[in-house]
Amino acid sequence: MTTAKKTKKQVTLSDPQYYFNRELSWLEFNRRVLHEALDDRTPLLERLKFLGIFSSNLDEFFMVRVAGLKQQVEAGVTKLSLDGLTPAEQLQAIGDRLRPMVIKQHQHFEQVLKRKLITNGIHLLHYVDLNQEQRNYLNDFFEQHIFPVLTPLAVDPSHPFPYISNLSLNLAVVVKDPETDEELFARIKIPKVLPRFIPLPEELRQRHRSQTGVWTGVPIEQVITHNLEYLFPGMNIQESYAFRVTRNADLAVEEDEADDLLLAIEKELHKRRMGGSAVRLEIQADVPDDIRSTVIRELILEENDVYDLDGLLGLGDLMSFLSLPLPDLKDQPWSSVLPQKLQRLPEDGEDLFRIIRNGDLLVHHPYNSFSGTVLRFITEAASDPDVLAIKMTLYRTSGDSPIIKALIAAAQNDKQVVVLVELKARFDEENNINWARKLEKSGVHVVYGVTGLKTHTKVALVVRQESNKIRRYVHIGTGNYNPKTAKLYTDFGLLSCKDDLGADLTDLFNFLTGYSRQKSYRKLLVAPVNLRDRMVAMIEREIEHCRNGKTGRIVAKMNSLVDGQMIETLYRASQAGVSIDLIIRGICCLRPGIPEISENIRVISVIGRFLEHSRIFYFQNHGSEEVYIGSADWMTRNLSRRVEAVTPVEDEHLIKDLQEILGVMLADNRQAWELQADGTYVQRKPTEDNQAESTHNVLMNMTKRSLKNN
Structure with missing residues (x-):
């Protein structure tokens, strides 16, 4: 007598039931923004700020996403989204989901916040x-x-x-x-x-x-x-x-x-x-x-x-x-600080290059000063007589950008300056056109990227003559070269003079400015060349470790997860037993917690006083850990239609720093929201035994302690 073996149910991982709708997921992100305005723990004027952010987010959502869906409906497009909805069905679902949110926003302002404003001496009256x-x-x-x-x-x-x-x-x-x-x-x-x-x-x-x-x-x-x-x-x-x-x-x-x-x-x-x-x-x-x-x-x-x-x-x-002089009704002010390695440097001189030569430097904004690190890197390069060339990509920058001024100064100092200005940076096009013209008039070589691709990467290359050799210094970041947003957005940047990274950035700029079909890079993961394939391969590697009886572990932090291939690969990793934590601020089309599909995947979103903008990718690799930072989310546009750069972080101390930051976010019980299998988000709460641990407060306190210990 034979015993029948239990066969595992065959599933199609591309089945729409395993995906959330992109537009509805974004609305859930904006709901979390609105919650900060409704939360009594948020200072009063900051609550007004979050009401404003909720509204301005919606403006852009309608101008771009809803407008695009309406155009598809008018054109008779019936292509289904990942979750199986037509454009017309998505528009209907958006209205159904959004209307109660907007009503709640307005009611809360009229019935709650206006009264609290009066209590605090702010009288927004009716005529x-x-x-x-x-x-x-x-x-x-x-x-x-x-x-x-x-x-x-x-x-x-x-x-x-x-x-x-x-x-x-x-x-x-x-x-x-x-x-x-x-x-x-x-x-x-x-x-x-x-x-x-x-x-x-x-x-x-x-x-x-x-x-x-x-x-x-x-x-x-x-x-x-x-x-x-x-x-x-x-x-x-x-x-x-x-x-x-x-x-x-x-x-x-x-x-x-x-x-x-x-x-x-x-x-x-x-x-x-x-x-x-x-x-x-x-x-x-x-x-x-x-x-x-x-x-x-x-x-x-x-x-x-x-x-x-x-x-x-x-x-x-x-x-x-927010401009009212009422500090008690706002977040406690935060002043960015220099990383420990830079705190004893003189204000000028070539010491910054010396520090980078002695080892890679990781900067984390807004905890670390943008002006004292990234801006200083460019301004010192502009005036350093040993610097021969500066090359940068500019996606968004501030209206009175000191970066632009430094690049103009560099050109006036007879350095070779090349700037790729992305003219198609949404809602910054006019600003970028103005800067492009100003740079060109100052002798800077301005290019506009590769046809058909938006250049979203955040990289800078400084070429310097040192003794009898040329040395290349690089900055590879997750955020824009914008001193204003660097005070509000969390981003990382790696300053290095590793030969491989310098050579890779040289090849990347040749691809962006000339005729090049570069197919391989030494260290960098570059979209649309090798980024997708390398990310998939590293997930597959964790799968293989699990299949060989070892453990697999992935932690990925990004703004959005939309790409179908990446989600399917993560589902297969979960099925193989890989433990996966995703920290995704905004859109997440992956559905976690589905038995036999995604039960090993957890998703959180962190919403607070700073906008989480950095991207970090951690792969355990059976003890030979690999960590990457860069400009790309796991969205189809980032992986296939944009120029992006993601760099490995190889210094052991910096890897530990990034792991610690990821650990802080995963342990957050104040700002973190857990994505449920039904698409709702539940905000974590401190227990009686544990005090509230807010990611941003913890990291600010860690930064302050680093000053005292220095």
């Missing part, structure tokens, strides 16, 4: 609650500062419905002609050159029980609404309602047909300013049906595109309150 003296002041302010800027636009048979610009706040106004008794419709755009919230002078701030607030004011649209008679003299003002429009703002550039990419981008930017089709309407919930239907019809929108909201529109403007 009808003002006393006569305050109204008189605002009426005078309107006449002198607002009225001259406004332009009412009539809508009638001789005046077609006006163009409503992207992200503009507007008033839909109904007036009645006393001579004909006819009701007329007009639109007023609220200019962005004016402040959204109009403050009252100190002597008029007096409010409840004679207490003087820190700030008292009203939204500008209410000041305009209560002075409409200046704009429509002789008319009877009937009603006015605020509305806001979001438009398609993605650029479409056919590079193969563009003789001059810079001019082609400029032309598309002009189209963006003129505006694409409308994709969202935010409007006051109490607007009458006839006005609402008129606006919807003229903007060629559908009901699913409309968000009826109570209270203020455009809550992104609340971030302006």
